[in-house]
Amino acid sequence: MQADLVIRALGALAQEHRLAAFRLLVQAGAAGIPAGALAERIGVPPSSMSFHLAQLANAGLVTQRRESRSIIYAADYAAMNGLMAYLTENCCGGLPCEDAAACAPAKPEETVL
Amino acid sequence: MQADLVIRALGALAQEHRLAAFRLLVQAGAAGIPAGALAERIGVPPSSMSFHLAQLANAGLVTQRRESRSIIYAADYAAMNGLMAYLTENCCGGLPCEDAAACAPAKPEETVL
DNA sequence: CCAATGATTCGATAAATGTTGAAATATAGA
DNA sequence: TCTATATTTCAACATTTATCGAATCATTGG
Numbered sequence: 639m640q641a642d643l644v645i646r647a648l649g650a651l652a653q654e655h656r657l658a659a660f661r662l663l664v665q666a667g668a669a670g671i672p673a674g675a676l677a678e679r680i681g682v683p684p685s686s687m688s689f690h691l692a693q694l695a696n697a698g699l700v701t702q703r704r705e706s707r708s709i710i711y712a713a714d715y716a717a718m719n720g721l722m723a724y725l726t727e728n729c730c731g732g733l734p735c736e737d738a739a740a741c742a743p744a745k746p747e748e749t750v751l
Numbered sequence: 752m753q754a755d756l757v758i759r760a761l762g763a764l765a766q767e768h769r770l771a772a773f774r775l776l777v778q779a780g781a782a783g784i785p786a787g788a789l790a791e792r793i794g795v796p797p798s799s800m801s802f803h804l805a806q807l808a809n810a811g812l813v814t815q816r817r818e819s820r821s822i823i824y825a826a827d828y829a830a831m832n833g834l835m836a837y838l839t840e841n842c843c844g845g846l847p848c849e850d851a852a853a854c855a856p857a858k859p860e861e862t863v864l
Numbered sequence: 865c866c867a868a869t870g871a872t873t874c875g876a877t878a879a880a881t882g883t884t885g886a887a888a889t890a891t892a893g894a
Numbered sequence: 895t896c897t898a899t900a901t902t903t904c905a906a907c908a909t910t911t912a913t914c915g916a917a918t919c920a921t922t923g924g
Contacts, residue, residue: 645765651838652761653882657754660838667843674900685884688902693881707891707900715842722835725764725773729828730780766912787870798914801872806911820870820921 639720643698647721650697655680656690663700663713670703670712752833756811760834763810768793769803776813776826783816783825 639647651657658680662671671679677687691711694700698717703710752760764770771793775784784792790800804824807813811830816823 641767641770645767645770648761648765648770649881652758652765654754654758655882657758657761661840664839665841665844672900673902677901683884684901685886685903686882689882689884692902704890704901709901718838722838725831725835726777727774728778731778762911768912785870786872790871796914797871798873798916799912802912802914805872817871817920822871 639717639724644721644724646697647699647717650693650699653690653693655682655686656694659687659690659711660694660699660713663711664715664718666712668712670701670710672705672708672710674708676711752830752837757834757837759810760812760830763806763812766803766806768795768799769807772800772803772824773807773812773826776824777828777831779825781825783814783823785818785821785823787821789824 651660659676662676662679673687673691674684676691677684680687682690691700691702694711695702699714699721700711701714703712764773772789775789775792786800786804787797789804790797793800795803804813804815807824808815812827812834813824814827816825
């Protein structure tokens with residue numbers, strides 16, 4: 639993943655409604671969620687939702703597939719993981735990071751919600 | 752970590768110069784880097800760098816400490832990990848995610864740079 | 865105290881982003 | 895084909911964000 643795409647991905651997630659949509663999609667898994675359902679659950683008009691979903695798709699964070707009249711969105715886990723790898727790349731300047739407590743992922747209890 | 756802070760963190764990272772600064776800090780570790788050095792390495796005027804560092808600090812992604820005339824910035828690894836935990840929270844809707852290939856972090860070779 | 869150094873704040877301006885109704889596009893069923 | 899449903903595109907407008915020189919603040923050494 640390269641810098642430009644990473645910036646687009648971060649920018650896509652840095653917005654209340656898009657972050658909410660992405661998290662719903664992350665939790666929904668491969669099944670995905672139709673655009674309309676996302677708009678309703680998040681509480682924005684369809685045109686706004688469409689705008690936001692386009693940004694997520696442009697950043698490569700979600701995929702879309704048509705299913706009858708609906709367009710189903712789903713999170714792209716590889717993109718999400720690539721994004722996180724980019725942020726932690728070369729963490730702490732090299733090897734010592736691997737086992738350093740300061741650099742290890744925090745425990746779920748400390749970070750959830 | 753709560754939604755508002757997460758959005759600020761993502762927004763802070765979603766900018767060319769700030770992303771560059773944060774990555775330098777991630778690699779620098781606890782030693783950190785003075786504001787002026789960051790400005791020089793990234794190629795922006797001191798006032799611009801200061802503006803960007805303030806955003807990173809406001810999002811909790813970096814810490815700052817004065818050392819003589821310099822102000823040293825350092826990455827806050829806990830905040831970074833909290834951010835990533837928030838994004839992957841409840842991934843794939845529950846337990847099956849733990850060992851599902853689609854949800855596992857990608858291999859370094861595929862994501863580096 | 866004064867001059868030099870490192871950094872931030874302020875203010876004006878430019879550029880990008882978010883919002884949403886109305887119109888357009890695509891699909892399904894009678 | 896006509897109508898209803900699902901979604902996107904367009905356009906206008908409001909809001910937020912980025913840039914950077916000049917002025918200001920903080921620290922150090924002479």
